[in-house]
Amino acid sequence: MKKLKLQHFLAFIYAVILMLWVAKIYKYYFDMDKADWSALVIILTAAFVLGLRLRVKLPQWISLVLVVAIPISAYPLISFLILYFNSAWTWLYVFLSIGVFLAPSIRPKWHVLPLLSISIVWFLPFNFLPDQSLYYERLIAKQETRKGIAHVVRWKNDFWLHYNKQLQFSTLDGHMYGEAYVHPAMSMVNENSEVLVIGGDNGLVFHELAKYPKAEISVIPFDAELSEFVQHLQFYNHNRPSLNVLSTPVFETLRTKAAKFDLIIIDMPEATGVNTNQYYTKEFYDYCFKALNENGLIVTQSGNPILNKGSFITIENTINQSGFFTTAYQAQIPTIGQWSWVIGSKKQSEIQLKKLPTETRWLDAEAMEMMLSFGKMDYYPGKGDSINQIKNPTLIRNRSTRL
Numbered sequence: 001m002k003k004l005k006l007q008h009f010l011a012f013i014y015a016v017i018l019m020l021w022v023a024k025i026y027k028y029y030f031d032m033d034k035a036d037w038s039a040l041v042i043i044l045t046a047a048f049v050l051g052l053r054l055r056v057k058l059p060q061w062i063s064l065v066l067v068v069a070i071p072i073s074a075y076p077l078i079s080f081l082i083l084y085f086n087s088a089w090t091w092l093y094v095f096l097s098i099g100v101f102l103a104p105s106i107r108p109k110w111h112v113l114p115l116l117s118i119s120i121v122w123f124l125p126f127n128f129l130p131d132q133s134l135y136y137e138r139l140i141a142k143q144e145t146r147k148g149i150a151h152v153v154r155w156k157n158d159f160w161l162h163y164n165k166q167l168q169f170s171t172l173d174g175h176m177y178g179e180a181y182v183h184p185a186m187s188m189v190n191e192n193s194e195v196l197v198i199g200g201d202n203g204l205v206f207h208e209l210a211k212y213p214k215a216e217i218s219v220i221p222f223d224a225e226l227s228e229f230v231q232h233l234q235f236y237n238h239n240r241p242s243l244n245v246l247s248t249p250v251f252e253t254l255r256t257k258a259a260k261f262d263l264i265i266i267d268m269p270e271a272t273g274v275n276t277n278q279y280y281t282k283e284f285y286d287y288c289f290k291a292l293n294e295n296g297l298i299v300t301q302s303g304n305p306i307l308n309k310g311s312f313i314t315i316e317n318t319i320n321q322s323g324f325f326t327t328a329y330q331a332q333i334p335t336i337g338q339w340s341w342v343i344g345s346k347k348q349s350e351i352q353l354k355k356l357p358t359e360t361r362w363l364d365a366e367a368m369e370m371m372l373s374f375g376k377m378d379y380y381p382g383k384g385d386s387i388n389q390i391k392n393p394t395l396i397r398n399r400s401t402r403l
Helices: 002-029 034-053 060-084 088-105 112-123 130-134 174-186 204-209 224-233 250-256 274-280 282-291 309-321 365-370 394-401
Strands: 138-144 149-155 158-163 166-170 194-199 216-220 261-267 292-303 325-333 337-345
Touching: 002 034, 002 060, 002 088, 002 112, 034 088, 060 088, 060 112, 130 138, 130 149, 138 224, 149 224, 158 224, 166 174, 174 204, 174 261, 174 292, 174 325, 174 337, 194 204, 204 216, 204 261, 250 282, 261 282, 274 282, 274 394, 282 292, 282 309, 292 309, 309 325, 309 337, 309 394
Parallel strands: 194 216, 194 261, 261 292
Antiparallel strands: 138 149, 149 158, 158 166, 292 337, 325 337
C-alpha cells in the first residue's frame, strides 16, 4: 500500500512539472489567459485521475519509454505542429495526456527516469528567441542593428519580416507591394534610365528593378545592416540587379548629383521620428527635385490612405510644394492592408498608368489604371493640409493623432 501511494505521489509530481513546463512553452507563443490555464489543468487532471482508476496493461518498459520521451519531445512537437496545423495545441494536449495517464502505472523504482527527463528539460536553456512572445507565429531569426531590430517569423511555408515592430512584408504577397512601387514609375521612363533608390532595405524594390537590365541603379541604404540581413535570408534576392552602392549621406548625394537621375525611388520606413521624418520633408523633396533631370520622377510610399488620411495628404501636399506635379495611387496588399504611393513629376501634369513595361505576377494594365481611383476621400475622417518640414514635423503629429 505504501509503495502504491509513493507510486501515485511520484506520478503526481511528474504531472505537475509537466503542466508547468507546457505553460512555460505556451507563454512564448501565446498570451495564456484563464481559459487556457483552465483547459490545461482540467485535461491533465482528468488524464491523471483516469490513470489512477484504470489498470494500464501495457508492458512496463513501453509505458516507461513513453513517459520519459514525452517531456523531451514536447518542445520539438509543438515547434513542428504549429507550423502546419491550426489544431496544434489540441494534439499537444492529447500527447501530454498520454504521459500523465501512463505515469501512475510506473513502478516507484523506475520513476527516477521520468522525473530526471522532465528535470533536464526544465533546466535546459530555451531554444526560443527572447522576443517570441511578441508574435503568434514562430520567430526564427532576429537581427539588431544600429537603427533598429528586425524579426523574421514563419507560418507554414511563408515568412514575415518586421522592422522596429512594423511589418515590412510577407512572402505571401510581398511581390504585390514591390510591383505597385516600381512598375508604374518605370513605365514612365526609358529602360536605360539612371535610377536612385533611397532605402529599399527589405529588397522588394530591387527584385522588381531586376526586370530592367538596361537601367543603371544606385542605392543609398537607410539601414545597411538590415539590407545585408535581408540579402542573407534570400527571400527575394535570387533576382537582385547589379547595384552601385553609394556611401555618401543621402542629402549630400542629392546636393552633388544635380540633374543626374531619371527616377528616384524613396522606399523608407514610415515617419515615426525625426530620423525617418526627414525623408518626407519639403527640404528633402527640394533636393530630389534638383537631383533629377528635366523629365525626372520621384516615387515614395505614403502609408495607409484610409486609416492615416492626414499623413497621406500631407506627403502629397509637401511633394507638390517642392515643384512636382503629383499623382497618388493605392493598392490593397492583403497582409498590410490598403497602401498608397505618390509619384512626383517635374514635367508631366497628368499621369496615366496604362502601359506595363515588363512581366509581373499580379500587376497588369487594368490594375494600374484602377489604382488611381480613391473614391470620395471626404468620406474618410481626417485632414492633412499642412506641409511637412524638418523644423515643423507635421507628419509625425498627424500620425500620432491620426488626423
